[in-house]
Amino acid sequence: MGKMLGGGVESVVMNYYRHVDRSKVQFDFLVDADSTRVPEEEIKALGGRVFRIPPYQHPLRYRRKLVKLFREEHWPIVHSHINALSVFPLSAAKKAGAPVRIAHSHSTMGKGEFAKNLMKLALRPFSNLYPTERFACSEYAGRWLFGKNADFTVIPNAIELEKFRFDPTVRQKTRKGLGVSDDTFLIGHVGRFMPQKNQAFLLDVLAELLPQKPDTMLAFVGDGPDRPDVQQHAQELGIDDHILFLGQRTDVNHLYQAFDAFCLPSRYEGLGKVAIEAQVAGCPCVLSDQVPHEADISRKTSFISLENKSSWISTVLNISSQTANRQIETSNTCAEKYDISASANRLTSLYVSSAESANGWEETL
Numbered sequence: 001m002g003k004m005l006g007g008g009v010e011s012v013v014m015n016y017y018r019h020v021d022r023s024k025v026q027f028d029f030l031v032d033a034d035s036t037r038v039p040e041e042e043i044k045a046l047g048g049r050v051f052r053i054p055p056y057q058h059p060l061r062y063r064r065k066l067v068k069l070f071r072e073e074h075w076p077i078v079h080s081h082i083n084a085l086s087v088f089p090l091s092a093a094k095k096a097g098a099p100v101r102i103a104h105s106h107s108t109m110g111k112g113e114f115a116k117n118l119m120k121l122a123l124r125p126f127s128n129l130y131p132t133e134r135f136a137c138s139e140y141a142g143r144w145l146f147g148k149n150a151d152f153t154v155i156p157n158a159i160e161l162e163k164f165r166f167d168p169t170v171r172q173k174t175r176k177g178l179g180v181s182d183d184t185f186l187i188g189h190v191g192r193f194m195p196q197k198n199q200a201f202l203l204d205v206l207a208e209l210l211p212q213k214p215d216t217m218l219a220f221v222g223d224g225p226d227r228p229d230v231q232q233h234a235q236e237l238g239i240d241d242h243i244l245f246l247g248q249r250t251d252v253n254h255l256y257q258a259f260d261a262f263c264l265p266s267r268y269e270g271l272g273k274v275a276i277e278a279q280v281a282g283c284p285c286v287l288s289d290q291v292p293h294e295a296d297i298s299r300k301t302s303f304i305s306l307e308n309k310s311s312w313i314s315t316v317l318n319i320s321s322q323t324a325n326r327q328i329e330t331s332n333t334c335a336e337k338y339d340i341s342a343s344a345n346r347l348t349s350l351y352v353s354s355a356e357s358a359n360g361w362e363e364t365l
Helices: 010-020 040-045 059-073 081-096 112-126 138-146 169-180 199-209 227-237 252-258 273-280 309-319 333-340 340-357
Strands: 028-032 049-053 077-080 102-106 132-138 185-190 215-222 242-249 261-264 285-288 302-304
Touching: 010 028, 010 273, 010 340, 028 059, 040 049, 049 059, 049 242, 077 081, 077 340, 081 102, 081 112, 102 138, 102 340, 132 138, 169 252, 185 199, 185 227, 185 252, 185 273, 185 309, 199 215, 199 227, 199 309, 215 252, 252 273, 261 309, 273 285, 273 333, 285 309, 333 340
Parallel strands: 028 049, 077 102, 102 132, 185 215, 185 261, 215 242, 261 285, 285 302
Antiparallel strands: none
């Protein structure tokens, strides 16, 4: 898992873990020792174990520990969720003789992270050397890491659809809990505070939008290293009284229903699971054009360049003028491929067939 810090990939993996057939497949988690949000109690309750290993920034100790663990535990499947960095654990898994080695692409790259992008570009040519199978959260993410003509399987960032379906009672209760009045236009964003998610852009949009729509609030859900800078920028713009910093939340499914619009100004995304969740909740979405169009399951999502701030403002204003007559669509067949129950059953079958074909099958993996 690399570093478990409360991000989107961790939530995807944990969601699958809760729903796979654990009589056939069991997960153990290898996490960097400096991880800050490891749900150890839940993992242990579900039958798994957590192994803390040296951070990958210490490559020699990291690799030695991995090879040692792979040899001791004899896991038939090693599934790496750390994108271009999967080169390191999967090379160790191959050295230790792990028969099934899965590289999983959850992301891509974009502007704003120079050093990180250099590392991704350096490692990407080696992404096909060590895996026996390739997974990706979207076609876009798979092609980016493995190549345009590579053979890979799309494993969607699936969710509990019913948990996110719109409920007017939940909306009213959640807005009341946030202290947001019925006539306030509430824009929402969910994401870790880091360069990729580009939250400061939304502050600039809000600052120019407020003179035209003064009854607007912006709610940030999440935490991360960039949060203090974003808070300071809000103060410098003089709009901090229009912003809610909600931190890490366990009721994100309810928050989507409180939002009148959802914005994701990411510099890059593998898919954008939060946009899927927002649409299932019936929330109009405005996304950067660096988010894959596979994230549009409502066929009503706007994708706008980050270079065109005025278009972001006009699109959000247009949404605000329609909220009074907003129709919530809860029967969306495009969302069905993101149903976690069906997706987890499929993943279980993929694990079992992979282990069997590699002669690594045991009664319980």
